[in-house]
Amino acid sequence: MREAVIGIVEDDSAHAALLDAMLARAGYASLVFGSARDFRRRNGIHGVDLVLLDWNMPHESGLEFLISLRKYEGSNIPVIFITSNDQEQQTVEALSAGADDYLIKPVKAGELVARIESVLRRSHVVVDTAEDIAPFEFHMDKRTLTLHGKPLKTTPKEFDLLLFMFRRTGRVINRDAILAHVWHTRTIVPTRTIDTYISRLRSKFGLDGRSGWKIQGIYQQGYRLHRMEEEAQ
Amino acid sequence: MKQMTPADTDDATHPSTWETCEHDSLSVICPHCNLQFMIKLPLLDTEHLTEIEALETFRPGLREQMLTLFVDSARASLRACDSAWQANDRNDLEQAAHRLKGSAASLGATRLRTLAGQLEKDAADDADEIIHAHRLEELDAVLGKTITAYENWLDVNK
Numbered sequence: 001m002r003e004a005v006i007g008i009v010e011d012d013s014a015h016a017a018l019l020d021a022m023l024a025r026a027g028y029a030s031l032v033f034g035s036a037r038d039f040r041r042r043n044g045i046h047g048v049d050l051v052l053l054d055w056n057m058p059h060e061s062g063l064e065f066l067i068s069l070r071k072y073e074g075s076n077i078p079v080i081f082i083t084s085n086d087q088e089q090q091t092v093e094a095l096s097a098g099a100d101d102y103l104i105k106p107v108k109a110g111e112l113v114a115r116i117e118s119v120l121r122r123s124h125v126v127v128d129t130a131e132d133i134a135p136f137e138f139h140m141d142k143r144t145l146t147l148h149g150k151p152l153k154t155t156p157k158e159f160d161l162l163l164f165m166f167r168r169t170g171r172v173i174n175r176d177a178i179l180a181h182v183w184h185t186r187t188i189v190p191t192r193t194i195d196t197y198i199s200r201l202r203s204k205f206g207l208d209g210r211s212g213w214k215i216q217g218i219y220q221q222g223y224r225l226h227r228m229e230e231e232a233q
Numbered sequence: 234m235k236q237m238t239p240a241d242t243d244d245a246t247h248p249s250t251w252e253t254c255e256h257d258s259l260s261v262i263c264p265h266c267n268l269q270f271m272i273k274l275p276l277l278d279t280e281h282l283t284e285i286e287a288l289e290t291f292r293p294g295l296r297e298q299m300l301t302l303f304v305d306s307a308r309a310s311l312r313a314c315d316s317a318w319q320a321n322d323r324n325d326l327e328q329a330a331h332r333l334k335g336s337a338a339s340l341g342a343t344r345l346r347t348l349a350g351q352l353e354k355d356a357a358d359d360a361d362e363i364i365h366a367h368r369l370e371e372l373d374a375v376l377g378k379t380i381t382a383y384e385n386w387l388d389v390n391k
Contacts, residue, residue, distance in 0.1 A: 012302075012306055012332070012335055012336055012339060013302040013305075013306065014298075014299050014302035014303045014306060014336060014339045014340065015335065015336070015338075015339035017292070017295065017298055017299060017302060018285070018288070018295075018299065018339055020292065021288035021291055021292040021295050022288060024288075024291040024292060025287070025288055025290075025291045054335075056328065056331055056332065056335070083335075084331060084334050084335040084338055084350075085331075105335055105338035105339065106278075106281055106338040106339060106341060108284065109284060109287075109288070
């Protein structure tokens with residue numbers, strides 16, 4: 001499983017299903033939003049690491065949505081347009097408005113994944129494991145975690161969830177993204193299950209402040225993992 | 234053979250008519266000099282179908298799901314094209330044709346995508362040009378053929 005969660009904002013259900021399958025094959029979790037409005041309603045900004053954006057959508061076009069994200073909402077989340085608009089002028093408009101890349105439908109799976117990886121590399125949205133997350137340390141080869149050099153006993157789900165959160169330190173992560181990435185589902189697991197897991201992580205790994213890190217619940221949005229000194233600032 | 238008029242080729246000096254045949258090709262004929270362009274325009278892009286087939290392992294049922302979703306969206310777009318055409322609303326016609334083009338692209342429906350794109354372009358560009366009703370009929374016919382071709386592909390690849 002790859003780390004990033006990809007958001008698909010697309011009103012054409014067939015195309016959304018196709019992109020979702022392409023991403024699944026590449027090992028990405030994805031969340032599908034039928035419109036820009038749906039993305040906002042479901043708090044997509046706190047669920048995904050990169051957005052694949054259609055241009056022509058009802059109520060709010062992809063371009064209007066992008067402009068709003070960049071200009072008024074201050075978000076620098078990476079955005080790749082995937083559209084049938086094949087005119088140079090539209091490509092220029094999209095890139096000028098802050099899009100990170102622009103693809104014409106129909107997209108090929110190989111190219112799509114390569115573009116996503118390229119944009120993710122440039123934007124550094126997912127923190128590398130080499131980043132300082134002391135006193136914790138992930139050992140990816142053995143899928144183990146240590147605290148102050150001492151091994152911690154984790155279940156596979158706990159390990160995945162911890163890794164997912166540590167790679168997004170300081171960012172709000174919503175439940176949809178956790179479900180998609182860690183449980184590989186969107187609807188089957190009750191959200192209460194996540195709350196229970198988070199609660200367990202807090203007490204079991206000292207993520208209630210004792211380890212220097214804290215998982216904070218953000219009302220109606222999700223969770224945020226951060227260092228204690230960041231809270232004090 | 235069905236004739237569609239008017240339409241433009243990429244070559245502005247040769248305003249043309251479009252003629253479709255029962256095979257994979259679409260011929261574009263200039264009514265002035267009678268120059269004929271042959272364009273290979275299959276109903277479905279086999280490379281794209283192979284891609285959908287390969288994804289079936291990761292999303293079981295994707296092939297059938299794609300068809301169901303495509304039929305719904307393409308028919309809705311075509312109905313919107315018809316309503317816009319009847320209301321003589323070129324802006325709505327352009328948008329509906331664009332949606333149809335996008336749906337066709339998702340399924341790899343090459344011919345439908347091209348014809349929808351042509352309609353979109355004509356609605357946007359040729360403000361004084363009449364868009365004849367049988368262009369929509371042609372789109373409807375190509376949509377039907379596309380669905381049949383996809384169903385045949387599903388049958389063969391069961």
